[in-house]
Amino acid sequence: MALQLILGGAGSGKTTLLYDELIRLSMEHPKQQFFLIVPEQFTMQTQKDIVTRHPCHGTMNIDIVSFARLAYRVFEELAVENLAVLDDMGKSMVLRKVAAAQKRQLVLFGGQLNKSGFVGQLKSMLSEFYQYGITPEALREMAPEAKSPLLRQKLEDLALVEQGFQEYIEGHYITTEQVLDVLCRLLPESKLIRNSVIALDGFTGFTPVQNRLLGELMSICKEVLVTVEMDGREDAFRYTHPYQLFALSKQMVTGLVQIAGERKIEIADPIYLYDKPVYRFRSNPELGFLESELFQKTVSG
Numbered sequence: 017m018a019l020q021l022i023l024g025g026a027g028s029g030k031t032t033l034l035y036d037e038l039i040r041l042s043m044e045h046p047k048q049q050f051f052l053i054v055p056e057q058f059t060m061q062t063q064k065d066i067v068t069r070h071p072c073h074g075t076m077n078i079d080i081v082s083f084a085r086l087a088y089r090v091f092e093e094l095a096v097e098n099l100a101v102l103d104d105m106g107k108s109m110v111l112r113k114v115a116a117a118q119k120r121q122l123v124l125f126g127g128q129l130n131k132s133g134f135v136g137q138l139k140s141m142l143s144e145f146y147q148y149g150i151t152p153e154a155l156r157e158m159a160p161e162a163k164s165p166l167l168r169q170k171l172e173d174l175a176l177v178e179q180g181f182q183e184y185i186e187g188h189y190i191t192t193e194q195v196l197d198v199l200c201r202l203l204p205e206s207k208l209i210r211n212s213v214i215a216l217d218g219f220t221g222f223t224p225v226q227n228r229l230l231g232e233l234m235s236i237c238k239e240v241l242v243t244v245e246m247d248g249r250e251d252a253f254r255y256t257h258p259y260q261l262f263a264l265s266k267q268m269v270t271g272l273v274q275i276a277g278e279r280k281i282e283i284a285d286p287i288y289l290y291d292k293p294v295y296r297f298r299s300n301p302e303l304g305f306l307e308s309e310l311f312q313k314t315v316s317g
Contacts, residue, residue: 041213211237227272
């Protein structure tokens with residue numbers, strides 16, 4: 017069980033190397049399962065790319081999935097009872113009902129419920145809360161520390177709405193953001209995932225629930241490979257503040273390393289793709305220069 021990072025700039029060949037490595041391993045070990053996890057919007061294109069590159073022109077024992085689709089693969093394997101998952105429309109309907117019932121208690125939001133787009137904004141905010149593990153209790157704890165009375169009241173209203181939403185759906189529905197929480201609990205029981213090879217490509221960072229899932233994957237999978245966009249002049253393993261160059265990538269790397277350390281997972285030597293000129297721009301030095309120097313600090317003579 018190991019974590020393998022593949023580091024390189026845009027166009028350096030990280031994805032190509034990852035796909036070729038997965039194809040090679042899948043052909044050498046035809047009875048082993050390989051999962052390539054990509055953002056939802058890239059699954060179809062990734063399937064096409066793998067099929068095109070594969071000598072047999074098929075995905076064979078490589079499954080290209082998003083996080084959500086991986087969850088449903090495991091649910092299917094374990095014969096989990098059909099989950100009643102609320103989609104965006106369902107969340108909006110429940111929120112409208114819950115907020116209307118609490119209208120008198122919502123000091124700021126009570127008069128805004130009938131305004132166009134307001135419930136949609138509440139729904140988006142609620143989705144963020146679920147993804148980042150922000151509970152009504154956490155909102156109430158933050159409210160007294162707010163310097164602005166307006167912000168304090170917003171936090172209290174949001175806490176009231178989120179608590180009402182949770183109470184309404186408890187035991188009946190789960191949100192799409194909670195699907196990964198369910199997967200985290202069930203993953204140790206999955207024979208499909210155990211000792212498989214997991215690769216992740218196209219991500220700039222992970223939410224807390226995705227990080228928890230990755231921790232579970234590192235614990236039971238044979239290997240986890242992750243591509244990270246990074247410049248060779250930067251220290252990928254040192255994240256200090258959100259305004260650094262490649263801050264999102266550094267935050268992702270340090271987070272993965274911390275998870276691996278906590279679970280005593282081996283961290284393999286990273287693969288660095290820092291050669292110049294960058295593979296994608298080898299015939300276009302102008303774009304290669306921009307890729308290399310844009311936003312870099314300038315040194316005056």
